[in-house]
Amino acid sequence: MxxxxxxxxxxxxxxxxxxxxxxxxxxxxxxxxxxxxxxxxxxxxxxxxxxxxxxxxxxxxxxxxxxxxxxxxxxFPEQQLYYVLDGYINSSLCCSTTVMEWSHKYEDWRDCRIFKTKEEWIHLNPAYESMLAEVEE
Structure with a gap:
């Protein structure tokens, strides 16, 4: 199976x-x-x-x-993952152990950003759709 x-x-x-x-x-x-x-x-x-x-x-x-x-x-899925990036304040959505929050205090963005599919982000908040950025390989 x-x-x-x-x-x-x-x-x-x-x-x-x-x-x-x-x-x-x-x-x-x-x-x-x-x-x-x-x-x-x-x-x-x-x-x-x-x-x-x-x-x-x-x-x-x-x-x-x-x-x-x-x-x-x-x-193994063959789908693109995204993170939420607010280009205006140069911050991405980050996750601490208890809550998602905006953060720009990390040097390496991979240490902070949350990756989800486009559908998952839109399900969380439709306003995120315009702020989605593809995860780089």
Missing amino acids: KYKLKLNYTKIELDELKQLSEYYDSPMSAVGKIVRTEGRNQAFGKLWLKYESIAERNEFDLMADINNAVMGTAI
């Missing part, structure tokens, strides 16, 4: 997920490598950043996605 990914991923994160089965036979080995501190500088650094930035309630979903990627049962 194949399973859709539970979380949204950037193109680079998806590429790293797809590569997991080439490096690991065991999903637990892959999870262990990604969640350790040394994972940030390794081949799966973007997945480590995702793990470090997601809310605790989403950790199980990330582990399930890693499991399915390693076991070859993941269905």
Whole structure:
């Protein structure tokens, strides 16, 4: 049986997920490598950043996605992801552990921005449609 990914991923994160089965036979080995501190500088650094930035309630979903990627049962989406950018004040929508908020205090925008599909953003707030920016590869 194949399973859709539970979380949204950037193109680079998806590429790293797809590569997991080439490096690991065991999903637990892959999870262990990604969640350790040394994972940030390794081949799966973007997945480590995702793990470090997601809310605790989403950790199980990330582990399930890693499991399915390693076991070859993941269905990988072919969709463009977006973030909300207010060009007037040069800020993007950011997420702390409890609330989404506007932020321009981060040097690397990938540390701050939230990625969702266009439909998901419009569902949250139709006014976001004019502020959507594609996630760069």
